[in-house]
Amino acid sequence: MKHTLVALMEDHPGVLNRVSSLFRRRGFNIESMSVGHTETPGISRMTIVVDSSDTSVEQVTKQLYRLIEVLKVSDVTADPNVARELVMIKVHAPSSRRAELSSLADVFEAKIVDVAHDSLMLELSANPDKVENFIELVRPFGIREMVRTGRVAMVRGSNSHAAEAYVKTA
Amino acid sequence: MSETRSGAQIMCEALIREGVEVMFGYPGGAIMPFYHALPEYPELRHVLVRHEQAAGHAAEGYARASGKVGVCVATSGPGATNLVTAIADAMMDSVPMVAITGQVAAQFIGKDAFQETDVTGITQPITKHNYLVTNIEDIAYVLKEAFHIARTGRPGPVLVDIAKNAMVARTTPRWPDKVNLAGYKPNYEGNRRQIREAIRLIGEAKKPLILAGRGIQLAGAFAELRELAERTGIPVITTLLGIGAFPENHPLALGMPGMHGWVHNNRAIQECDLLLNLGSRFDDRVTGKTSTFAPHAKIVHVDIDPSEIGKNIRVDVPIVGDVQNVLRAILEELPARDAAEWVRHIHAIRDQHLQRQQYTRPDTDMFMPHDVFAAFTRILNERGAYRVCTDVGQHQMWAAQLIDWLRPHTHITSGGLGTMGFALPAAMGAQIAQPNETVWAVAGDGGIQMNIQELATIRQEGLPIKIAIINNGYLGMVRQWQELFHERRYSATPMWSPDFVKVAEAYGIPGICVTHQSQVEDAFNTAYATDGPVLLEFQVEREVNVYPMVAPGASISEMITESPMAVV
Numbered sequence: 001m002k003h004t005l006v007a008l009m010e011d012h013p014g015v016l017n018r019v020s021s022l023f024r025r026r027g028f029n030i031e032s033m034s035v036g037h038t039e040t041p042g043i044s045r046m047t048i049v050v051d052s053s054d055t056s057v058e059q060v061t062k063q064l065y066r067l068i069e070v071l072k073v074s075d076v077t078a079d080p081n082v083a084r085e086l087v088m089i090k091v092h093a094p095s096s097r098r099a100e101l102s103s104l105a106d107v108f109e110a111k112i113v114d115v116a117h118d119s120l121m122l123e124l125s126a127n128p129d130k131v132e133n134f135i136e137l138v139r140p141f142g143i144r145e146m147v148r149t150g151r152v153a154m155v156r157g158s159n160s161h162a163a164e165a166y167v168k169t170a
Numbered sequence: 171m172s173e174t175r176s177g178a179q180i181m182c183e184a185l186i187r188e189g190v191e192v193m194f195g196y197p198g199g200a201i202m203p204f205y206h207a208l209p210e211y212p213e214l215r216h217v218l219v220r221h222e223q224a225a226g227h228a229a230e231g232y233a234r235a236s237g238k239v240g241v242c243v244a245t246s247g248p249g250a251t252n253l254v255t256a257i258a259d260a261m262m263d264s265v266p267m268v269a270i271t272g273q274v275a276a277q278f279i280g281k282d283a284f285q286e287t288d289v290t291g292i293t294q295p296i297t298k299h300n301y302l303v304t305n306i307e308d309i310a311y312v313l314k315e316a317f318h319i320a321r322t323g324r325p326g327p328v329l330v331d332i333a334k335n336a337m338v339a340r341t342t343p344r345w346p347d348k349v350n351l352a353g354y355k356p357n358y359e360g361n362r363r364q365i366r367e368a369i370r371l372i373g374e375a376k377k378p379l380i381l382a383g384r385g386i387q388l389a390g391a392f393a394e395l396r397e398l399a400e401r402t403g404i405p406v407i408t409t410l411l412g413i414g415a416f417p418e419n420h421p422l423a424l425g426m427p428g429m430h431g432w433v434h435n436n437r438a439i440q441e442c443d444l445l446l447n448l449g450s451r452f453d454d455r456v457t458g459k460t461s462t463f464a465p466h467a468k469i470v471h472v473d474i475d476p477s478e479i480g481k482n483i484r485v486d487v488p489i490v491g492d493v494q495n496v497l498r499a500i501l502e503e504l505p506a507r508d509a510a511e512w513v514r515h516i517h518a519i520r521d522q523h524l525q526r527q528q529y530t531r532p533d534t535d536m537f538m539p540h541d542v543f544a545a546f547t548r549i550l551n552e553r554g555a556y557r558v559c560t561d562v563g564q565h566q567m568w569a570a571q572l573i574d575w576l577r578p579h580t581h582i583t584s585g586g587l588g589t590m591g592f593a594l595p596a597a598m599g600a601q602i603a604q605p606n607e608t609v610w611a612v613a614g615d616g617g618i619q620m621n622i623q624e625l626a627t628i629r630q631e632g633l634p635i636k637i638a639i640i641n642n643g644y645l646g647m648v649r650q651w652q653e654l655f656h657e658r659r660y661s662a663t664p665m666w667s668p669d670f671v672k673v674a675e676a677y678g679i680p681g682i683c684v685t686h687q688s689q690v691e692d693a694f695n696t697a698y699a700t701d702g703p704v705l706l707e708f709q710v711e712r713e714v715n716v717y718p719m720v721a722p723g724a725s726i727s728e729m730i731t732e733s734p735m736a737v738v
């Protein structure tokens with residue numbers, strides 16, 4: 001089963017390296033990891049997806065806590081949450097197939113963000129299953145280039161992972 | 171307003187503020203500003219080693235013998251990389267240590283400058299935390315944080331890499347009075363509910379067993395462990411790094427478990443219905459094959475590091491906390507009980523097997539390593555006030571098995587990393603930490619040569635260390651594995667060695683070579699009668715094995731013993 005972990009950490013140089021080196025060293029199998037700033041300066045937020053059939057989520061969490069800069073790790077899998085992933089696909093699109101592609105994009109609420117003479121660039125931000133579906137449906141057209149971000153997630157309702165709580169007082 | 175200081179002066183003053191009395195180090199280009207400032211602070215003793223690895227192990231020896239943070243210093247590049255083994259060693263054995271390395275000036279970092287090495291990158295997985303400091307304003311705070319992290323929670327090594335420009339800059343120092351670490355809050359108190367559950371299990375168990383590890387030593391929970399054992403009659407097994415946590419002459423002491431543990435201990439673990447793991451981390455040398463370990467036991471695991479719980483062995487009652495606090499909380503409510511019948515059962519197993527000093531004497535006129543350790547343990551007990559630093563190999567296991575360990579922190583060894591070359595430099599640190607005790611370095615003919623250059627440091631510092639080399643002409647432990655598991659193919663294990671007595675003499679240290687059983691006792695007595703360092707070389711029977719033994723990867727139920735009646 002796939003688990004989504006949200007980790008807050010101090011935004012120091014090298015902290016990303018510490019996390020990825022920890023995963024490598026412990027042999028943890030990480031499906032995706034994405035990191036960026038939060039609402040609070042000095043604190044980054046990482047969303048990590050782990051498949052619990054081959055890697056112990058509890059060990060990932062505990063080992064992350066051993067890193068001094070890691071402030072909070074939560075498994076949000078069971079919480080109602082919004083999860084998103086972004087994909088950009090450059091797809092083979094001769095004029096004969098554009099209408100078809102464009103209606104597919106419409107159904108998925110994907111955007112056409114670039115048009116060239118024989119290709120289109122599509123962008124979709126959606127929950128990971130939908131992204132997966134979309135890619136499968138676009139594939140037969142001929143994918144020339146594709147880039148995906150990892151998953152990001154946020155729990156619904158009154159916020160529970162605001163980084164503010166971890167701002168240094170001094 | 172206070173005067174300005176150089177970064178190097180701030181480093182020295184920060185060390186003094188942290189209570190540092192001694193450091194072990196070696197100078198070089200990037201750390202020179204620090205060495206320039208050092209003579210201004212005579213309260214900081216600096217021991218010049220002959221190789222940075224030894225600086226690291228000496229800092230460990232100091233820390234392991236005193237409980238204080240050990241400090242080692244090296245320059246950038248090769249100086250820093252030479253520290254790596256000792257840092258990894260400290261990490262594995264939870265030794266509080268701060269390693270300070272010089273780094274090239276900030277504007278050269280990333281340019282492959284002369285003697286530039288990414289030491290924070292290299293040491294990331296083998297430090298509890300590390301820092302690269304390029305700004306003088308950060309030095310005072312970072313050093314405070316480094317010592318705090320090294321000594322609190324589960325102790326460990328912290329490396330501080332300081333760029334040369336920060337050491338030569340000047341500023342008015344601002345001394346922090348506290349650290350501010352939002353993401354570092356070790357949990358010292360165990361969970362009440364789990365503690366109550368542990369108490370309940372202790373009350374119910376028919377065959378309870380205590381497994382005491384290094385956590386007891388680090389927490390200083392000796393009295394609590396003893397009280398727990400005596401109030402309940404539960405017998406105590408001590409791991410390699412738990413040796414000394416419980417006196418081995420106590421009726422409830424059982425000695426060591428695991429790969430070279432006693433048969434009765436491994437049997438007791440396999441039979442017990444409650445295993446109280448107090449501050450040990452279920453190392454594979456203790457557990458053997460994990461799927462068969464302690465199959466009938468409920469397991470209570472007390473550890474200050476939550477990531478140890480459930481890492482190797484399933485746990486029924488996890489208690490994260492300082493083992494002293496946890497034991498105190500348990501003892502507050504724990505009723506007395508006894509386990510006499512179970513202890514009698516374990517003793518009966520013990521009596522079926524060869525006793526500690528017994529062994530099969532081969533048909534040669536050489537003497538056995540066991541003879542050396544039998545005499546050694548007698549003499550240690552007679553003279554008292556000792557620390558014994560052992561190296562890695564067969565002699566290490568014999569020392570652990572055959573010496574009567576009675577006091578905490580007296581047995582100092584490289585457990586988790588198993589670093590040959592540890593004993594001699596560790597003894598230097600231990601001797602400085604405990605100047606009034608007799609410090610022994612016990613090493614094999616192989617390991618002693620991995621840091622033998624430190625005889626010069628010992629001589630220069632006038633450290634009265636007593637050295638015992640158990641010379642079997644082999645990398646003995648590897649030879650034993652070859653004999654038992656590799657068709658006796660002695661590949662790269664027979665070893666020529668120099669005349670150790672002459673080597674010692676070249677360093678101005680008296681040496682004695684012992685070739686007969688009859689000289690063993692005298693040699694030890696002469697060592698004690700000699701002021702200052704002495705080197706004893708014991709030329710023992712060459713092909714002796716350490717028994718009992720669990721084959722690597724096997725279950726601890728399957729022990730190889732040398733006695734025909736001891737088939738397990």
Ligand SMILES: Cc1ncc(C[n+]2csc(CCOP(=O)(O)OP(=O)(O)O)c2C)c(N)n1
Pocket residue numbers: 561562563564565566588589590591613614615616617618640642644645646647648
């Ligand atoms: C630095 C290092 N290299 C290699 C080993 C592997 N090793 C473990 S025990 C051993 C043999 C040690 O020989 P010696 O020092 O003579 O001790 P003995 O086993 O003979 O008592 C070796 C090579 C090690 N533990 N450490």
Ligand SMILES: [Mg+2]
Pocket residue numbers: 614615616640641642643644645646
């Ligand atoms: Mg040897």
